[in-house]
Amino acid sequence: MKPRKHYVLLLCVLFCSGMAEALEPISTTIAVSMAAALTGILASYQNIFYYFHECCRQEWISFNKTGLQTDLDEKLFGQHIASRIVLKAVNGFMNNENPKKPLVLSLHGWTGTGKNFVSKLIAENVYKEGMHSSFVHLFTSTLHFPHPSQIATYKSQLQQWIKGNISNCERSLFIFDEMDKMHPGLIDSIKPYLDYYDKLDGVSYRKSIFIFLSNAGGESIVETALDFWRAGRDREEMELKDLETSLSLSVFNNNKSGFYRTSLIDKNLVDFFVPFLPLEYKHIIQCTKAEMKARGLEPDQNVANKVAKDLVYFPKFDRVFSVKGCKTIDSKLDYYA
Template identity: 60%
Template structure:
């Protein structure tokens, strides 16, 4: 019937407009799952330096996952690498491409081991709190993002409290966790990655030729066998619940210079190559004799730059 059809169509359009307006004034849980992969790639390429493996894995992993309307489990990414190599930064960019407010979004949740779980004696309390937090947030939005920083400083066993949420269950107590994204950040495995990058450098090979699969396997083994990784003997690894072990390579002099340029542009200054080189030279590099990789990555670049502005 034309009238019924028209009324039906109008109510659908009206509903969409209402939803759109509502989400304009107030943040909405990401429902449709689509993500602009081109924008994400562009954001990564213009802001993240020296991390070809991490960029590629995260881009492919996240866009593939978001496209899938019926994922069988949540996406779990474990970022490993030296300090200041971009683990937090790339997580922020990713969050921003899913929720405009980024890590400020009410649907993006960050846990910092030394801040939220400081006392080993209270591990049972933390386990209960963590489960309740996750359950509460996912019942509010099935596309929630959880970022765990300093996983290597978490007490052994604590991370396993979230194991049920990462598994293949359709629902747990009426809640589905399958559309969530869990990101774990840690310095564990940094030595393995640095050694590999140094071997490449010593052999005159390009770091871009480092193969993901050889690093990934070594990282998962190191995380499982290392008492200080946060994943020591963890069921998350044992049961293959981590989808991607993502290596962050140590940054070289040329990457530090790129960070300085980016910082200058971000603050609205013209890029002055003299300043760029001076700041990059102020950083400490390792190993001692070769001086190839920045000890603090790009972490203190912005502070060092202050001195020259």
């Protein structure tokens, strides 16, 4: 309730109860003063409440473009295409006061290339509480949707979860991990929420963000990266146009993926298919040093080399790309540090 309403309400109570007739003019003045003072206290309490308790307000949800750009530049390695797409997409969306639809990003690539990490960076630069925000919702296919026989139930629950959370805060973030392990057809249940509607049953979904994470399409990305390497071309020469078409087709036609023949792709509701390239030896070195720095240790080149050399690379004899990216750096560093 707004402060002015508190003031009006108190006066209404006084006058409607007949108390105002019994008050002298000076008493009425005192009552009005008390109402004004009470209004100030309530307003102050409300502001204090918003300060300590996360709410769907600008104090808690505010996009930090500089922060996201710095994080992508300094913490994400070997992903020039993904960094550029993510920064432009999120910045454009968050600065649009009247988007036509939710922002939908689909991140693809082999394990350890940075998909989950980028989702975390987005959350940290939009929400004050980052991944711990009550407005950030993470779904993992093998945990939340494990049984094929219960797809009908999952569809209903998923619709209710999304509608309920967006009703609570239109600036909600939904992250779907392991899309390559999701049962085909399940994700189609949220298609209406990603479409170009002003409102559905009185709820607007247009200011929310949906991020899908998947290993599906990774083979297509790796093949393109290998083609560039075999041709002696620098990986930084690769552009989205070199990967996007083959990536979307690969994902759409993968009958073991949650995106198999999905209406989300068929109706062009995915704004960007974001490819994450396989990582090279030099990127593993960067990941290792970054992890050492995060632990409060001085980055050590010798240790970083030992960790990087201990990983498996492919092609087998050329050892160009890390099979698991930077996935196992944390545990390897425990052994070598």
